[in-house]
Amino acid sequence: MATFFFSLTQLFSSIFILSLIHLSPSSTSPTTTLSVKTYGAAGDGVQYDTIPIQAAIDACTSASTSTTSGRPCHVTFPPGTYLTATLFLKSGVVLDIQQNATVLGGTLESDTRIFHRLNTTDGRTRLEDYPRNADRWYVVLAEDAAEVGITGGGEINGQGLKFVQRFDERKNVMVSWNRTGSCSGDECRPRLVGFIRSKNCNNTSIHDVSIYGDFNTPNNDGIDIDDSNNTVITRCNINTGDDAICPKTYDGPLYNLTATDCWIRTKSSAVKLGSASWFDFKGLVFDNITIVDSHRGLGLQIRDGGNVSDITFSNINITTRYYDPSWWGRAEPIYVTTCPRDSKSKAGSISNLRFVNITATSENGVFLSGSKGGMLSNLKFTNVNLTYRRWTNFADGLVDYRPGCQGLVNHSTAGFIMEHIEGLEVENVNMRWSEDRSRRWNNPLDFRPSTFNPVDVCCNGYNTICYKPTTKTF
Numbered sequence: 001m002a003t004f005f006f007s008l009t010q011l012f013s014s015i016f017i018l019s020l021i022h023l024s025p026s027s028t029s030p031t032t033t034l035s036v037k038t039y040g041a042a043g044d045g046v047q048y049d050t051i052p053i054q055a056a057i058d059a060c061t062s063a064s065t066s067t068t069s070g071r072p073c074h075v076t077f078p079p080g081t082y083l084t085a086t087l088f089l090k091s092g093v094v095l096d097i098q099q100n101a102t103v104l105g106g107t108l109e110s111d112t113r114i115f116h117r118l119n120t121t122d123g124r125t126r127l128e129d130y131p132r133n134a135d136r137w138y139v140v141l142a143e144d145a146a147e148v149g150i151t152g153g154g155e156i157n158g159q160g161l162k163f164v165q166r167f168d169e170r171k172n173v174m175v176s177w178n179r180t181g182s183c184s185g186d187e188c189r190p191r192l193v194g195f196i197r198s199k200n201c202n203n204t205s206i207h208d209v210s211i212y213g214d215f216n217t218p219n220n221d222g223i224d225i226d227d228s229n230n231t232v233i234t235r236c237n238i239n240t241g242d243d244a245i246c247p248k249t250y251d252g253p254l255y256n257l258t259a260t261d262c263w264i265r266t267k268s269s270a271v272k273l274g275s276a277s278w279f280d281f282k283g284l285v286f287d288n289i290t291i292v293d294s295h296r297g298l299g300l301q302i303r304d305g306g307n308v309s310d311i312t313f314s315n316i317n318i319t320t321r322y323y324d325p326s327w328w329g330r331a332e333p334i335y336v337t338t339c340p341r342d343s344k345s346k347a348g349s350i351s352n353l354r355f356v357n358i359t360a361t362s363e364n365g366v367f368l369s370g371s372k373g374g375m376l377s378n379l380k381f382t383n384v385n386l387t388y389r390r391w392t393n394f395a396d397g398l399v400d401y402r403p404g405c406q407g408l409v410n411h412s413t414a415g416f417i418m419e420h421i422e423g424l425e426v427e428n429v430n431m432r433w434s435e436d437r438s439r440r441w442n443n444p445l446d447f448r449p450s451t452f453n454p455v456d457v458c459c460n461g462y463n464t465i466c467y468k469p470t471t472k473t474f
Helices: 051-065 111-116
Strands: 002-006 033-035 044-048 073-077 080-084 087-089 092-099 100-106 139-145 150-153 155-157 164-166 193-199 206-208 208-213 221-227 231-234 235-238 245-248 256-268 269-275 281-294 296-302 310-320 332-338 350-362 366-369 378-386 397-400 408-410 416-419 419-433 443-445 457-460
Touching: 033 051, 051 073, 051 080, 051 087, 051 092, 051 164, 073 416, 092 100, 092 111, 155 378, 193 457, 245 281, 256 269, 269 281, 269 310, 281 296, 296 310, 332 350, 332 378, 366 378, 366 397
Parallel strands: 033 073, 044 080, 073 092, 080 100, 087 139, 092 150, 100 155, 139 193, 206 231, 208 235, 221 245, 231 256, 235 256, 245 269, 256 281, 269 296, 281 310, 296 332, 310 350, 332 366, 350 378, 366 416, 378 419, 416 443, 419 457
Antiparallel strands: 002 193, 002 221, 397 408
């Protein structure tokens, strides 16, 4: 079982050439193809095409399961704009959204009377466009499905800007559908694409995808992956307000995820493990990624007792800066933390992390923080170049433990802040200030006054220093 969330629909969003084929059939038999136009879809962006599109999907899954070829059936969307309520993607079906075709998800109608109407032709939708349970509020939803996918070079657009209640450069205030009682807060709004309890979800590919979200809108993650093994994400472009690539473990462990050749810009964390972390993460690789103008670069935010091990970050170029502190993040290029979310939670452990060939320009330093119940162990930094420069007017001097834990804490800024670590190796790591030193700070290494187990902090290479503590407290 596995779950994928493309949760960008809370804002303007689009997906191009998205492929999520769970199994690659070996058969060379011809693929059955059905056009939504054949089933009566208008594609004018005004009248709803939900019924004809769903009819095509239903016919396609019947055609796929009735043959022995093992190949999925394709539902094609010719150029046009297809306004729709939730579409239910079924086993054996691939949506082929062709270039210049847009699947347009419904948005919130400001007039509450719309909730009582059965139909609308004004391009706006109603709460009734989505299933009753908020966990199923997606434009395209696959549940308990196998051998499914989306491809083609077109666009899925969630019309997310219509869910903004008040625009604010610091952070937009979003409409909430919490009147339903099935959810609460500003996350109570539809998402874009969801694969929930998908079957045969090993060896899954997400490639050549562009995701665009309003930069000021919260809770609009790019790609959330939960309880899925052997997943590959490659050649993706993600520009959004919240976390971009975000593995989570709500429902089970997550193993063997590889993300490569991606470009990311976000007001939150470009890559983040957690904060939902009830189960383990193991064997994840992030390689050849460019991160620009982000609030946080590489993040581990473990809060619910799951353990993390064998994670590699390599060949990554990072630029991080401060944004309004209402967003989680403090311009850290690298952020590794584990602590209990609340009094009912426990801390997980983080071990065997590798940071190799990392280049960063940032307004803040690296933050490495274990906790009494969850140590950081066996961390290695190799060929890491960190350049510090201040260019925004936001105040520094805060450490960010959110969510939960200690929250925001006043503390002087440093190149590396470290606590509760056993086993840290640093080789060929260079820290420098840019030419403008008018707002510089002077503390390269800050061992927080916390308990350390015996640890060697070995900085090997050119112009380096080795720390070999003889006591447990710095």
